[in-house]
Amino acid sequence: MNIVACIKRVPMTETQAKVTADGQSLDTSGVEYMTSFYDEIAVEEAVKTKEKLGGEVTVLTIGPSDATKQIRECLAKGSDKGIILTDDAWALRDCRSTAKALAAKVQELGGEVVFAGRQATDRDNASVGPMLATYLGWACVTDVIELELEADKGVAKRESEAGVETYEFSLPAVITCQKDLNEPRYAGLKGIMAAKKKPVEEVPAAEEASQAEVVRVELPPARKEGRVVGEGPDAVEALMTALQTEAKVL
Amino acid sequence: MDAFRQLDYMNLDDEFSEEELMVRDAIRTWVGERFMPTVAEHFEAGTFPTEMTGELGELGVFGPTVPEEYGGAGMNSVSYGLICQELERGDSGLRSFVSVQGSLVMYPILAYGSEAQKREWLPQMASGQAIGCFGLTEPDFGSNPGGMLTTAKRDGDDWILNGRKMWITNGTVSQVAVVWARTEDGVRGFLVREGTKGYSAPEQKHKFSLRASITSELVLEDVRVPESDRLPGAIGLKAPLSCLTQARYGIAWGATGAALACFDEALQYAGERVVFDKPLAGFQLAQKKLADMATDITLAQLAQLRLGRLKDAGKVTPAQVSMFKRNNVHKALEVSRICRDMLGANGISLEYNVGRHMCNLESVITYEGTHDIHTLAIGHELTGIPAYR
Numbered sequence: 001m002n003i004v005a006c007i008k009r010v011p012m013t014e015t016q017a018k019v020t021a022d023g024q025s026l027d028t029s030g031v032e033y034m035t036s037f038y039d040e041i042a043v044e045e046a047v048k049t050k051e052k053l054g055g056e057v058t059v060l061t062i063g064p065s066d067a068t069k070q071i072r073e074c075l076a077k078g079s080d081k082g083i084i085l086t087d088d089a090w091a092l093r094d095c096r097s098t099a100k101a102l103a104a105k106v107q108e109l110g111g112e113v114v115f116a117g118r119q120a121t122d123r124d125n126a127s128v129g130p131m132l133a134t135y136l137g138w139a140c141v142t143d144v145i146e147l148e149l150e151a152d153k154g155v156a157k158r159e160s161e162a163g164v165e166t167y168e169f170s171l172p173a174v175i176t177c178q179k180d181l182n183e184p185r186y187a188g189l190k191g192i193m194a195a196k197k198k199p200v201e202e203v204p205a206a207e208e209a210s211q212a213e214v215v216r217v218e219l220p221p222a223r224k225e226g227r228v229v230g231e232g233p234d235a236v237e238a239l240m241t242a243l244q245t246e247a248k249v250l
Numbered sequence: 251m252d253a254f255r256q257l258d259y260m261n262l263d264d265e266f267s268e269e270e271l272m273v274r275d276a277i278r279t280w281v282g283e284r285f286m287p288t289v290a291e292h293f294e295a296g297t298f299p300t301e302m303t304g305e306l307g308e309l310g311v312f313g314p315t316v317p318e319e320y321g322g323a324g325m326n327s328v329s330y331g332l333i334c335q336e337l338e339r340g341d342s343g344l345r346s347f348v349s350v351q352g353s354l355v356m357y358p359i360l361a362y363g364s365e366a367q368k369r370e371w372l373p374q375m376a377s378g379q380a381i382g383c384f385g386l387t388e389p390d391f392g393s394n395p396g397g398m399l400t401t402a403k404r405d406g407d408d409w410i411l412n413g414r415k416m417w418i419t420n421g422t423v424s425q426v427a428v429v430w431a432r433t434e435d436g437v438r439g440f441l442v443r444e445g446t447k448g449y450s451a452p453e454q455k456h457k458f459s460l461r462a463s464i465t466s467e468l469v470l471e472d473v474r475v476p477e478s479d480r481l482p483g484a485i486g487l488k489a490p491l492s493c494l495t496q497a498r499y500g501i502a503w504g505a506t507g508a509a510l511a512c513f514d515e516a517l518q519y520a521g522e523r524v525v526f527d528k529p530l531a532g533f534q535l536a537q538k539k540l541a542d543m544a545t546d547i548t549l550a551q552l553a554q555l556r557l558g559r560l561k562d563a564g565k566v567t568p569a570q571v572s573m574f575k576r577n578n579v580h581k582a583l584e585v586s587r588i589c590r591d592m593l594g595a596n597g598i599s600l601e602y603n604v605g606r607h608m609c610n611l612e613s614v615i616t617y618e619g620t621h622d623i624h625t626l627a628i629g630h631e632l633t634g635i636p637a638y639r
Contacts, residue, residue, distance in 0.1 A: 014253050186276055186308075186309060188323075189310030192269060193269075
């Protein structure tokens with residue numbers, strides 16, 4: 001099976017965000033990067049699919065050429081080759097233009113199934129996966145927590161507010177992965193050595209103008225300091241009053 | 251406390267290859283997610299998490315520099331150093347477990363073993379299916395291993411071993427022990443198999459250091475070992491000493507891992523802990539301690555990287571390794587003591603890591619050549635005059 005896993009390079013979870021002086025983006029100086037949490041689950045599912053059904057896993061990303069470390073980590077965990085769609089202005093792309101560039105490459109690769117994280121942990125749009133499926137004209141199941149794939153079809157369970165929904169779908173399809181789908185493996189040292197020999201290709205991303213533009217980035221307001229309203233049972237009345245009159249949540 | 255943030259004051263990450271950084275990050279992630287949640291419990295109980303041996307084997311940390319044909323990953327020495335750093339960032343006991351397996355058992359089998367010994371032991375040791383230990387130190391001979399009392403006497407096609415070894419990491423859980431013994435022709439190395447008649451490895455208890463590590467005695471009473479289990483290439487005391495050079499190299503990196511863990515914890519703590527209405531980190535005494543520690547750690551990082559590059563180029567000398575086993579462990583122990591102090595009463599709690607590292611490093615400064623013995627090794631190198639006796 002021709003399997004594609006889409007990943008995004010995002011700032012490390014511990015990064016303390018700072019806004020640039022022009023207020024339009026985040027300051028990337030000194031920032032360290034990682035593969036987005038949900039994309040790691042997508043890569044694991046792609047490799048598990050290969051192990052079950054055979055085939056090849058291509059890791060696909062759009063970004064700067066120094067995203068090779070994240071690609072190599074995916075190769076160390078069992079993927080077969082990597083492709084970086086390079087675009088120096090990749091961070092300014094909106095979800096639509098990102099999805100369109102990815103779709104063009106997936107089509108060219110002859111992909112049969114695409115795995116992506118449910119959302120990237122930097123912007124949390126949760127849009128690229130479904131948009132990619134739309135451009136490809138493929139089935140799409142999002143937030144998948146259980147998956148059974150066969151050569152030409154699959155059954156997926158997804159979490160929704162209503163409960164757990166079970167979908168049957170035919171391939172090709174785009175699956176976006178939720179955290180309970182699997183437990184990503186660790187990159188072993190032999191895998192890291194093997195990854196050195198696997199191909200990573202850099203090709204310019206298809207140009208596509210963004211229709212949505214970030215005009216302003218602001219950090220969330222600092223949380224107000226808490227206040228102890230009293231101790232023991234005597235605090236109940238003061239707490240009730242504060243919740244009713246100050247916080248106005250009751 | 252937030253996740254671990256490694257001090258990199260001199261942007262040394264730029265000096266590592268992408269592959270080296272991947273190795274470091276892979277081990278760092280594993281240690282953070284799999285090892286750290288239970289290390290304090292194991293330390294308190296005095297147990298090593300043996301159930302993780304298989305995972306460690308899958309990661310590939312046992313003998314990572316061993317060639318692929320024998321089950322290793324064929325990595326360079328800088329990668330091995332980074333592995334030791336990350337493991338000891340977790341606990342010195344974890345790094346000791348891996349050091350002994352790789353540097354003190356797999357290395358002599360690779361360097362001095364027969365082809366049959368390599369084929370039998372190295373792949374199963376790389377995967378963690380077999381564990382090994384290294385028996386050199388004796389109750390009365392630590393810094394002076396040449397005085398060992400353990401003997402091996404030839405008896406037809408076999409050897410008969412008698413003696414006692416002490417302070418042997420992994421002894422009780424090992425399937426094979428590399429035992430060094432005196433023969434008529436000098437010191438020789440033997441592979442003693444678990445279950446051999448006359449051989450036992452009782453655990454040494456009641457330690458306040460390296461509690462999450464198994465330490466054992468090796469008792470050898472008329473133990474019969476076939477000639478085929480003698481390491482044919484190991485001739486004289488220089489053979490076990492060469493193994494120690496491998497292990498000490500890893501310790502130089504490992505100790506820095508422990509220091510990095512302590513420093514990060516103290517820095518974070520000082521930023522959060524409010525005393526006299528401002529964070530501890532805002533006081534001059536605290537800043538002096540942090541500045542001194544950051545400088546010492548940075549110098550250790552620079553030295554170990556140079557040591558690693560020299561080793562990969564085949565140019566490192568035992569005396570160079572001595573200098574940075576000595577320096578990096580000594581500085582790490584000082585750092586851990588200062589960090590323990592900065593955490594106040596919390597510093598003695600196992601809810602934090604500094605006290606555990608501090609206790610562990612008391613062993614690390616003693617084993618694999620004490621601080622004083624390395625002082626004399628450097629003095630010997632500089633003056634040409636041995637001053638051990």
